[in-house]
Amino acid sequence: MFPSWPMKFRRRESSKSGAEESTDSGSALIKPSESPVSTRVSSGLRTRATAAAAAGDSDHKHNHLQPPQPPLQQSHIEMESGSGSPSPRAGVSHSKSAAKQTTEKTLRRLxxxxxxxxxxxxxxxxxVQQLESSRMRLTQLEQDLLRARSQGLFLGGGVTTGNISxxxxxxxxEYSRWLDDDLGHMSELRDAVQSHLSEGDLRVIVDGxxxxxxxxFRLKGVAAKSDVFHLITGMWATPVERFYLWMGGFRPSDLIKMLIPQLDPLTEQQLVGICGLxxxxxxxxxxxxxxLDQLHQSLLQTIASSSLNDSMHHMVIALGKIANLEGFVRxxxxxxxxxxxxxxxxxxxxxxARCFLVIGEYYGRLRALSSLWASRPRETLVTDDSSCQMTMDLQSSHNQFSNF
Incomplete structure (x- = not known):
């Protein structure tokens, strides 16, 4: 009726001391009411429990000798966490590094x-310093113009501070400031030529x-947009410079004529190139x-042909033609x-380098000649009474000729 027990449990049961058997038998004698069948069942159950306890003790001893192994599921999770998603410690270190990078970025931005x-x-x-310097220069310029006007330096020019825009x-x-810088560039270029600098160092100075x-030229372009007449009449230059003025500056062909004798010796190829230029x-x-001559004639005809009825219309046309003057100067x-x-x-x-030195010295001589002309004795204009009488006679003869 009952399944047979394994052989190992039977060996363990036989190896036990006889005390348990005597106890079981004694208990069987004490309880006469139990039948033999129930006695066998209960003794079998007790024997099975005892065998299980003995097996548990042996397993406990075996496990005590070997180190504990992690569960398969936990080791698998740890392997996955090592190869895949970061562990909590890695997440903390990542957050610290991110916070450090954010702090460094903020400090760098600050x-x-x-x-x-x-x-x-x-x-x-x-x-602000430039504005203050410009204001001081403008004040000094106005004072110089007033002093020049009081000394009669601009005879026939009709230049006053009120007529300058x-x-x-x-x-x-700005031109006065450019002249001051020009003196510095001239001095540097002269020293470089005299000291026989290398080609590279001299090239840097020439490019400057x-x-x-x-x-x-940039400053003149800005001035031409605002007041082209001030630029083209050359009131910013000295009187002798204005004598050679052409459309607000020098004639390039005349400048080349002046430079050719100063640049000898020239190679044949250079001479051909300069002559072609x-x-x-x-x-x-x-x-x-x-x-420009055609513009003069067209402007003259526009102003002269205007009548009282359509004078305003002709003036608008004349203004449009004057605006073309800026293009010629540019x-x-x-x-x-x-x-x-x-x-x-x-x-x-x-x-x-020698070319620029010659140009600078040429304009320096023109300005020096203007200063000499302005500082000449004023008595030479009217020498004596005889010259005054001659002037009066010439005027009277001219009036008589005009009457005829």
């Missing part, structure tokens, strides 16, 4: 903001002098002069600038 603010303050300070006064101030001339400059000058300045750049490409570095 440092950049402080540096930008410092540069802005420096620019503002420099701008604000744009013209600003250009005069070319940029210096580009600056005056002079010829092309002369043709461009003739074209601009012819266009083209003339472009021709002058291109001539200087092409000269530097034809010449060597040392020849270009």
């Amino acid at each position: 440092a950049q903001n402080r540096e930008a603010a410092r540069k802005s303050r420096l620019r503002k300070k420099a701008y 604000s744009a013209g006064a600003i250009f005069d101030m 002098y070319i940029a210096h001339y580009d600056e005056i 002079q010829q092309s400059s002369q043709q461009a000058e003739d074209a601009l002069t012819q266009g 083209q003339a300045d472009n021709l002058r600038q291109q001539t200087l750049h092409r000269l530097c490409r034809i010449l060597t570095v040392r020849q270009a």
Whole structure:
């Protein structure tokens, strides 16, 4: 009826002491009411429980000798966490590194903001100083003009401070500053030529002098937009410079004629290039002069043909024609600038340095001649009474001729 027990449990049961058997038998004797079958069942159950307890003790001893192994599921999770998603410790370290990067980025941004603010303050300070310097220069310029007017230096020019526009006064101030810088560039270039610098060092100085001339052409372009008449009449220049003025500047062909004897010796190729540049400059000058003459005639006809009824209409047309004058001045300045750049490409570095030295000394002599003319004795204008009488006789004869 009951399943047989395994053999190991039977061996363990036989190896037990006989005390349990006697106890079981004694208990069987004490309880006569139990049947033999129930006695066998209960003894079998007790034997089974005892065997299980013995097996548990042996397993406990075996497990005590070996180190504990982690559960399969937990080791599997740890393997997956090592190969896949970060562990909690890795997440904490990642959050710390992210916070550190954010802090460094914030500090870097704050440092950049402080540096930008410092540069802005420096620019503002420099701008304020420039405005103050410009105001002082403008005040000095006005005083010089008033003093020149009181001394009669602008005879026949009719120049007063009231007739100069604000744009013209600003250009005069900038031109005065450019002349001061020109003296510094001339001194540096002269020292470089005399000290026999290398080609590379001399090239840097020559390029700086070319940029210096580009600056005056830029200033003239700005002034032409605001007050082209102030620029084209040359009231910003000295009287002798105005004598050689052409559309607000020098004639490129005349400048080349002056430079050729000063730049000897020239190679045959250089001479051909300079002569071709002079010829092309002369043709461009003739074209601009012819266009300016046509503008003069057209403006004269527009003003002369206006009547009382449509005078306003003709004045509007005349204003449109005067606006074309800015284009002529700008083209003339472009021709002058291109001539200087092409000269530097034809010449060597040392020849270009000598070229700029000759140009600077030429204009320095023109300004010196103007100063001598302005400071000449005023008594030479009216020498004696005989010259005054001669002037009166000439005027009377002219009046008599005009009556006929």
